Amino acid sequence: MQVAVYSTRSYDRHALERANAAEGASGHRFNFLEARLDASTVPTAAGADAVCVFVNDQLDRTVLQGLHDLGVRLVALRCAGFNQVDLVAAQELGMAVGRVPEYSPHAVAEHTLALLLTLNRKIHRAYARVREGNFALEGLLGFDVHGRTVGVVGTGRIGETFCRLLTGFGCTLLATDPTPNPACVAMGVQYVPLVELLARSDVVSLQCPLTPQTHHLIDAAAFASMKHGAMLLNTSRGAVVDTQAAIDALKAGTLGSLGLDVYEEEASLFFRDLSGSGIQDDVFARLLTFPNVVVTGHQAFFTDDALAAIASTTLANLDAFAATGKAKHPIDV
Numbered sequence: 461m462q463v464a465v466y467s468t469r470s471y472d473r474h475a476l477e478r479a480n481a482a483e484g485a486s487g488h489r490f491n492f493l494e495a496r497l498d499a500s501t502v503p504t505a506a507g508a509d510a511v512c513v514f515v516n517d518q519l520d521r522t523v524l525q526g527l528h529d530l531g532v533r534l535v536a537l538r539c540a541g542f543n544q545v546d547l548v549a550a551q552e553l554g555m556a557v558g559r560v561p562e563y564s565p566h567a568v569a570e571h572t573l574a575l576l577l578t579l580n581r582k583i584h585r586a587y588a589r590v591r592e593g594n595f596a597l598e599g600l601l602g603f604d605v606h607g608r609t610v611g612v613v614g615t616g617r618i619g620e621t622f623c624r625l626l627t628g629f630g631c632t633l634l635a636t637d638p639t640p641n642p643a644c645v646a647m648g649v650q651y652v653p654l655v656e657l658l659a660r661s662d663v664v665s666l667q668c669p670l671t672p673q674t675h676h677l678i679d680a681a682a683f684a685s686m687k688h689g690a691m692l693l694n695t696s697r698g699a700v701v702d703t704q705a706a707i708d709a710l711k712a713g714t715l716g717s718l719g720l721d722v723y724e725e726e727a728s729l730f731f732r733d734l735s736g737s738g739i740q741d742d743v744f745a746r747l748l749t750f751p752n753v754v755v756t757g758h759q760a761f762f763t764d765d766a767l768a769a770i771a772s773t774t775l776a777n778l779d780a781f782a783a784t785g786k787a788k789h790p791i792d793v
Contacts, residue, residue: 461488461782463536464508466497466517467731471767472538476512479771488778496727502526510534510781512774515541515758516727521549528553534781538770539761541697542791543670551792558777558787562617564766569621571760572665572695575719578754579691580605585751603662606630611661613654613677614668614696615641622665623649634661637668658685663693670697678702683709689716695760698724703743710750717752721760730757 465476473492480488491508495501497517503526505511511532513519519527519535524546527535535545537559550557578584581602589596609632612619620643623633633649634657635641645651654677658664664686668674678692679702686692692715694701703724709715723729725741739745747753761770773789780788 461509461534461778462491462507463488463510463512463778464491464493464505464532465512466493466495466501467514468492468494469731471762472514475767475771476774479768479775488775488782497523499523499526502530505532506530508532510536510778512536512538512778513544514731515539515544516730517544518727519545519550521546524549524553524555528555534558534778534787536774536777536781536787537791538774541669543697545791547791556781556785556787557791558781558789559791560770560773560777561789563761563769563773564763565617565621567763567766568618568667568695568760569625571721571756572622572667572693572719573625575693575695575721575754575756576605576663576665576691579717579719579752584754608632608662609634609660610663610665611635611657612649613637613657613664613666615644615649616667616669618695619665619667620644622667623647654682655685658682658690659687661687661690663691665693666696666700668696668700670699674700676700676702676705678705680705680708683715686715688714691717691719693719695721698722698726703747707743707746710753718747718750718754720747720753720755722758723747723755726758 476490493504497513499522502523505527511527533555535555535557540559540561542559545557582600586600606629610626611634612623613636615635615637620641623644626633627647635644635649635651636654636657640651677700683705706718723744777787777789780786
């Protein structure tokens with residue numbers, strides 16, 4: 461199959477080419493494009509049977525119609541989330557959509573834990589101080605994670621893995637999820653309503669997908685419900701958090717610290733080097749002024765193991781579609 465691959469970076473190309481060259485692979489033909497897929501870049505898919513896209517590519521009805529008119533029959537997502545795809549439009553157009561339902565829950569869970577420890581022990585601030593010859597400890601006070609209460613919103617594979625890591629710290633674990641995970645229950649996680657989780661937790665970690673129900677799940681009312689001085693971590697999707705409400709809570713001092721690997725308007729920022737042009741997003745720039753905020757650029761997934769798994773599963777979707785007309789890991793409306 462001819463595949464147009466969007467939002468490509470060197471590591472994407474290496475992983476996909478390595479998977480495509482593996483023994484038994486079907487030898488798909490890739491056209492790697494650095495550009496994001498949106499209405500303006502649809503013409504670059506001419507001649508492709510499939511498009512391979514990432515988290516910030518946009519596949520609304522207009523884009524899907526344009527792809528369909530060019531003969532594209534498959535949308536292969538290099539990610540688990542699919543909120544960027546108009547699934548109803550895809551179904552109406554007869555286009556298949558496949559995703560990577562899981563790649564490395566350990567990668568994201570471990571990065572979430574790294575954010576927790578960095579914020580708590582002020583590692584980011586200590587690192588900068590020591591490089592300037594400042595070894596004072598004032599302002600770097602943290603707390604023992606052991607014995608603290610951590611609330612996990614969303615207990616799929618990533619949430620489950622994060623909970624398992626925290627059992628080693630001796631934490632009390634709370635969770636909220638429409639479908640409790642038996643593995644989490646077995647390790648002692650207590651499922652409670654979201655409002656109770658927010659009120660009791662010293663640390664709240666978001667591992668839920670972005671859906672209409674979870675859009676701005678953590679809003680001004682949610683911040684008001686949180687324990688004073690609690691930490692919030694988001695390694696799920698940016699729009700789960702109302703960013704302006706988070707800034708207001710930080711300014712008021714009610715939110716103790718914030719760790720983000722995602723941002724609701726990240727499409728214009730992440731996965732590119734803006735060091736020479738500056739940040740034009742005033743809301744994001746305001747976030748960076750807080751000493752108790754750590755932001756990483758959607759890198760929680762970014763391990764060699766995860767990239768290999770993403771490429772392998774993407775190839776499996778392409779192979780299955782070429783053979784049967786259906787992706788191995790389809791998404792239905």
